[in-house]
Amino acid sequence: MTRVGKYHVALLAVAALILLMSLVRVVTGQDIITSSGTIAAALTLAIPIALAGLGGLWAERAGVVNIGLEGMMVLGTWFAGWAGYQWGPVAALVAGLLGGALGGLLHAIATVTFGVDHIISGVAINLLGPGITRFLSEVLYKEGTPANEAGAGITTSPSIGKPTEVSFPLLSDGPDLLGKLESTHWFLLSDVAGILRGLTHNVNVLVILAVLLMPLTFFVLWRTAFGLRLRSAGENPWAAESLGVNVYRIKYLAVVISGAFAGLGGALLVISATKYVEGQTNGRGFIGLAAMIFGNWRPGGLAVGASLFGYADGLQVRSTGAITSFFLFGALLLLIYLGMQIRRLTSAELEARGVKQYTVMAAAALGTVILLWLWLTVDKLPDNLVHMTPHVLTLLVLLAASQRLRMPKADGVVYRRGEQH
Incomplete structure (x- = not known):
């Protein structure tokens, strides 16, 4: 399929999704499903997830698995809160970026220089992040310090200023036609x-x-010589080495940039809430990693995954009762999927997949029936289940996406110059 053809398919998919959301809104009577408040909340909540996912994308395209995104986001939130109350939102953004980059540097030293298993190093970063930030809070926000007098506590920073907000001309500027x-x-x-x-x-x-960092990442990684070198380090670092690429330097840069993106996501959480609060990330680093995997290690797919998780989070924040509409929405999506598969029943591709494909179709049919039954019988979910919605959605999306994933070939492989595996 040509690039223009892919864009057409993407636009048709977006149009179909909006049509489906409108249908669900009318049937359920939940106008909040497509309200501007829900969409604005979804955008605000999706961006930190997307930035964490971009961090994972940069690292893994260079061959370094980064499950330490959560810890790097935590570092970003604390440093953003500490700098933000003193010098404002812009300082918070820069400090959060640097805090996350510091976590990325630690991960790079462990994995690239010392050859530590990438998963173990990532887990260590996730443990270090909350520990370091709690220690810094106890030292700098204790009673009697200027920060404490300004409203800080052991688990929270003083309030920071709100950033500038804008409305786009012709759409939301002037008379509120929309x-x-x-x-x-x-x-x-x-x-x-x-x-x-x-x-x-x-x-x-x-x-x-x-x-804007989404298209910028695509341009840098897929349209520049630097991006080609970085991706070659994640596919076959020894081949890249033979062509004169400094693989160690590329990996270091990628992992530090990865941490900076995660820290930036943490900083935006602080700026949106106007202060740092302990536990503010709430697993968004892991959800960002899931969004990256769902997007098949590409910025476009990552944006779709982050939007999905952000929308689920934004909807449950705006209205816990509207969450039950996901049952109907999911049932309709599964029904569409079944219809597409039934049209291919006689195709060679379906016959080649055999029993496995029929099992998937049967599971989709069963899922459709269960979701419809839940929508018809459940009026309101318990609060605990409502708050779990983004995380449950993460698991379901990963299960659905696992059929088509292709990670970089050398992702997670310990690289040593001249020692090809």
Whole structure:
């Protein structure tokens, strides 16, 4: 399929998804599903996940598994809170980036220089992050310090200023035409208006900059000589070495940049909440890693995965009752999937897959029935289950995506110059 053809398919998929969301909204009566407030919350919550995922993408494309993203995000949140209350949101952003980069540097030293197993090093970073930040809080935020007098505690920093928000011209600037159209609750039209308004009205400037990092990453990794060298280090570092690539330096750069992205995601969490709070990341580093895997180690797929997780998180924050609409939404998606597979029943590809494909189809059919039954019988989920929604969705998405994944060939392999495995 040509690149133009892929873009057309992507646009059709987005249009079909919006149509499906509108249908679910009308059937369930949950107008909040496509409200501008939900979409704005989803955007704010998706960006830290996407940045963590971008961090994982940079490291793993260079052949270094980075499950320490959570710990790097934690470092980013603390340093952002510490710098932000003293010098403002921009300082918080820079400090969070540097804090995450420090975690990335530790991971690079362990894995690239000393050859420590990547998983073990990542787990160590995840343990070190909360420990280091608690120690720093006890030292710098204790009673009698300037930070404590400004409102800090052992588990929280003083408040920092709010960043600038902007509205896009012609869409959300001036007369609120999108808001009026959204309030009509017309099928599809009000849904499109709500989505556009949520994405363009009073948007954090730092969120816009973070979104731009997605296409920038694609350009750097897939359209520059540096990106080609970095990806070659993740596919076959010994072949890259034979062509004159300094694989050690490339891996170091990639892992430090990886940590910086994760720290940036942590900083945005602090800036959105206007202060640092212990445990603020709430597993978003792991969800970012899952979004990267779902996206098949590519920025576009990563953006889709982060949007999905951010939307689930934003919906449960805005309305716990609307979460049950996911049952109907999931059932309809499975039904569409079944229809697509049934159309291919006579194709050679389906016959080649044999029993395995029929088993997947049977599981999809059973899942459709179960989800429809849950939607018809469950009025409201317990709060504990509602808060678990993003994490359960993470597992389900990874299970669905596992059929088509292809990680870099040398991902996780310990590299030593001249010692090809």
